[in-house]
Amino acid sequence: MHQVPSLLSSTEIATRLGITEQRVRSLFRSGKLPGQQVGSQWVATEEALVAWMRVVGNGKVADRRSSRRKLPDVRALSFFSGAMGLDLGLEYAGIHVLLACETDKHCRATITANRPEVGLIGDIWRYSADQIRASAGLRPNDRLDLMVGGPPCQAFSTAGARRGFKDQRGNAFLRYVELILELRPQYAVIENVRGLLSAPRSHVPHEERGNNWRPSTEESRGGALLHVLDLLRRGGYSVTFNLYNANFGVPQQRERVIMICCQGGKEVPHLMPTHNESGSFGLPRWRTLREALAGLPASPCDHLRFPEDRLRFYRLLKPGQYWKHLPAALQKEALGGSYYSGGGKTGFFRRLSWDSPSCTLVTSPCMPATDICHPEALRPLSIQEYKRIQQFPDEWVVCGKVTDQYRQIGNAVPVGLGEAVGRAILSHAAGKSVAPPEGFPFSRYRGTDERSWRTAIDVASGTKQALSAKLTARAGRRAGGAEELSLFTAPSPAQ
Helix, strand or coil: CCCCCCEEEHHHHHHHHCCCHHHHHHHHHHCCCCCEEECCEEEEEHHHHHHHHHHHHHCCCCCECCCCCCCCCCCEEEECCCCCHHHHHHHHHCCCEEEEECCCHHHHHHHHHHCCCCEEECCHHHCCHHHHHHHCCCCCCCCCCEEEECCCCCCCCCCCCCCHHHCHHHHHHHHHHHHHHHHCCCEEEEEECHHHHCCCCCCCCHHHCCCCCCCCHHHCCCHHHHHHHHHHHHCCEEEEEEEECCCCCCCECCCEEEEEEEECCCCCCCCCCCCECCCCCCCCECCCHHHHHCCCCCCCCCCCCCCHHHHHHHCCCCCCCCHHHCCHHHHHHHHHHHHHCCCCCCCCCCECCCCCCECCCCCCCCCHHHCCECCCCCCECCHHHHHHHCCCCCCCCCCCCHHHHHHHHHHCCCHHHHHHHHHHHHHHHCCCCCCCCCCCCCCCCCCCCHHHHHHHHHHHHHHHHHHHHHHHHHHHHHHHCCCCCCCCCCCCCCC
16 A cells, blocks of 8 residues: 655744754755745655755765856855854855855865855865856956955864974965965965964974974974965965954854955954953943844753753852852862863853853863853753854754864854955945954954064064074173173963
8 A cells, every 4th residue: 555655734844953944944945945835835745855954964965066047246156154153244245155165074065055046166176266157157357356255174173283394284274375376366365373373384393393393484483374474475466364253243252263364455354342351442332142142042952961960050040150169178079180280270060141141152162171052951052052152043953963063163164254345445445444453353363464463473583593592692702701691481372
């Protein structure tokens, strides 16, 4: 006997996928999810849903050309696109990317689920400039206005080995710069972590240094960025950059370096802030977690779980507290061996505050040293809350398992920051560039803009040369019985 396939309503599908019914109906109407309308209700078979989830959730998504029929006014390409936080911010400013470049299969599925018309390519090393243009729907002589990308940052992160351009991921950074110089967009954007400001071109880990090791010029602080700036400026681009915190309506304290390059033109001013921590400069205060999560339904709520041995400590903590707020007798037990490590250990047993921005979202909110606990519930922040904090729409589809979704959202550029970048470029292109307020504190660090950073690097470099000369002189005086010179330490450039 023929079995009638079971039908799922849009409500059941929304629950299954962790998205809104509105998003499900949009998928039906667009034809992305095969289904049919029965009366006023949309339905789909179990088989159709499983097939769709396999394609956009865990399956292999093939490369494709842009399917846009008409080129937009501003023609942009995105590299290392991830979950498209930067690209979505550009959209809000009025810039729609023609092409995304991404290797991670879950990110590729996310891009496909949300922007199927965007061209898609993979490993940045596998494509020539001509192939990239073709995938974007651009002819050889078509104008290209903008390239944006956040090359992998682990090679420069202060939390890692910092192998710089010796790391394959660091080389991906150089390949991106190389493509900028080949494709010749009018503007280019490079997004990265704070560690880029101090990273050397190469780095020898401490455990690999012998007794006679001495730092080479390749290992000078800031050498990686100096090399990139030299390549871009010799290629005809002006470059401005700064370290930006949550100054753009982002309910999160998250610091990122944003470099904006302009071909043969005037420098692009630093980004125009929209919020300020204290509410000064005539701007509203930073958005809080309470504001970000307002109106978010309690269910569905997808999240990982804390182990019971951590939950017993979280039961003692209130919003905004962390391990130091535990009873003194329990602090050592809670942290274990980490109790004796250096630093403030602020990521241990951390409950967020309702009335402050979130901390920086990480790729997993339940690791012992980077816990991100809900202000009141006994759980990490959920996927839905992660999306709100990074300013993704509630209906934005993030593919893969919950762990894959955390990683994609945690790695993304906040949408508000992307929008600020887009506004700055469009304003500059229209000849309406407006500089931010004089003395505006973009982050908690000083000396992070292109001019003061370069001054610090030059001072440090000059001091090192003077120090080397003094060491040589001291050795000579020792040999001749002369009095030793006092030594000094070179000042460190801004972090």
